[in-house]
Amino acid sequence: MSHLQVNFNTISLLFISLVVATHAQGGLFNLPDVGKSLKDIATGVSKDITSYIPTPQGIFESSKNLVAGYPFEAVSSAINTICSSALSSQTIRSRVTPDLRKIQFQLRTSCNKYSYPLLDANQIWQSPEFDSTKKVVILVTGWTTTVNNSDTIDVLAKAYNCRGDVNFVAVDIANFVATLYTWAALNTDEIGASLAKGIDLLTQVVPLENIHLIGHSLGAHIVGAAGRYFNYKTGKLVPRITGLDPAKPCFNEGHVLSGLLRGDAKFIDVIHSNPGVLGKREPMGDVDFYPGGLDPLPKGCLDVVCAHGRSWVYYAETVYPGNELNFMAKRCTSQTNLADNKCPGAESPMGYAVPHALRGNYFLEINSAAPFGKGANKEKLLSQANCGLCVEKTYK
Template identity: 65%
Template sequence: MSYYYGQICQIIFMISLPYICCLSFDFDDVFVSLKDVVIGNGKNVISSIPTPDTLFRLGINVVAGLPFEVVLSAVNVVCSAAISSGTIRSRITPDLNKMNFQLRTACNKYEYPLLSSSELWNNPEFDRNKSVVIYASGFMSTITNSSSIDELSKVYNCRDDVNFVAVDAANFVDTLYTWSALNTDEIGKNIAVGLVELTKIVPVENIHLIGHSLGAHIMGAAGRNFYYQTGKLIPRITALDPAKPCFNEGQSLSGLMRGDAEFIDVIHSDPGALGKREPTGDIDFYPGGLGPLPKGCYDIGCAHARSWQYYAETVYQGNEMSYLGVRCTSLIQAEEGKCPGPKVPMGYAVPKYLKGNYFLDVNGEEPFGKQSDAGFLESKKNCGTCQN
């Protein structure tokens, strides 16, 4: 348990350090304020503690996750207040000349600066007749150390019907969290410049933006700024557990918002902790319910990563229906059959005309989708990888 609290302390430190570095104040005041926020959030939680019967039904994962949710809610309040004060500035500012698009095929990686994106689109291995998926990973990840980029490029190359492109934001999301959060809008603006170049070759209808954690907010900013520049909306943004700390609608960092694309689908795997709980898209999926820890996860890092792992499973051709959700207000009601609407696929094949909040159960280990076929996925283990 001390390890998990260590994770929280690290997040608090990463968020708070720029504030400490940039301002002059009494440290006692800071800790008193933080204590007050935690206590205030604690009172709210105590007033809404579920009954023992409900706790039993929700399972031990959710109960274990409550302390993290309380502390991270306090962190979110402190971070938002600090950023809104206008006294914090990122010391590492995004530089358009140091950001790249990377085309990933099964065997090769081709990287070009955003400002020279036309060279990437003219690469012989870039197929203009295929659609384009552009992916941005999250905090503390780069183009060379991201498991999500590796896995998503693999599953999309297995389909062989898209060009998979990753965004290399250099070190602008691999720094102190607050600075990384402050950089999301600027990174999104820079990506929009590359998207404008892309649409000179590929119809905008063929573009799909995907982002995990901070990457979801980056892609929201990219879609928003693309619209400002062209008057056209990107057809779809998929947000994988969009980051919660520091991002609040109506404040300095609002992050991804409805309207940033024609259609936004969201998968919440760590709601209320590292990921946002409130609906953020046109359709929001809650696999495993509203608790911060889905089955099989005992820390928030695991839960936060589940969103892209869930999504990746759905990309395999023949496995698109592996996660089926129903429009509802909670997982318990969905499981008790109190939401009799039709079941719809989460992830790759989500119908783009749907709206609302959808709930579904998941497995605690791979394959995570209740409708996934373990044998089928095992047969795809090497699909999308280089066979030379």
């Protein structure tokens, strides 16, 4: 409902209230007084009305979501319901069973890629470029991506290698998620259980508090399952899981596939960039961020694929040194209230430097093009264009 509709509805309600009130006072109906009251209300609305007239950019953003955003959300919701019902009836079985011997960890440095079997993860610390004194970030991507042709992995590896204080590891599970979506979804739980075994092996040389799991789309549900199974196996919780626009279709709490759940790690932060379509709209973590609000398509995106990928783009921007505070958010109930300065409390950063004590839903404004954070320094980001890349060669 628009602000104009709210104001006109308010006028109508006030008029009715005035009539009822005068009737209750002995049936007296003082038309001059009522007329004056309505005139005062109209004067107040007219003074404020210019702030509610949409800008051309606002009209474009609204129409864009009406044409290319919300219709897809309706379709996605229908698919989600059908998929969950079919899975519950046990009429769907994955035809691609994960061969755990073929799933690998891939250590990504600025210049090299080292792959190690997931079930023999202790090999990874034998790499000459693995530093057990550093933190370990493990990234799992989503449907149809592979470890050697993923922008998500390339961009995040570059950002973390720029920091230089992390062993960045991607999980190669493409053969088991690059398939029919429902089959891929069914594989997430088993892959997560296997990943938990690999994490357990890693903790033999890396302190558990130094491990951070990140997952995009289906990958968010895989790292959620990994955290859950690791807890079952060891009684311990991984310190942090970051969910980047966790996949919506087929995943619903309380159904066959629940996906990422609060409690799968000590702290879970989630970034929603395509809420309601390819990504979940509902809060899933200890803190959930909604950059640009609940519209399916954020500023600068004309399709859901772009929107779904924005979550990892936003996160990667915050990883570069000095950019940790690019995306400042406030705990709030809506993007509208945020724009109207109706969200009390201090701002907190989304992404790399998120405080682990945060709880609730946070909203923030974004830019339509890179850099996307409102607090970004373009010159600084330009100066980091080659940071994290190999001085000998670059990856495409």
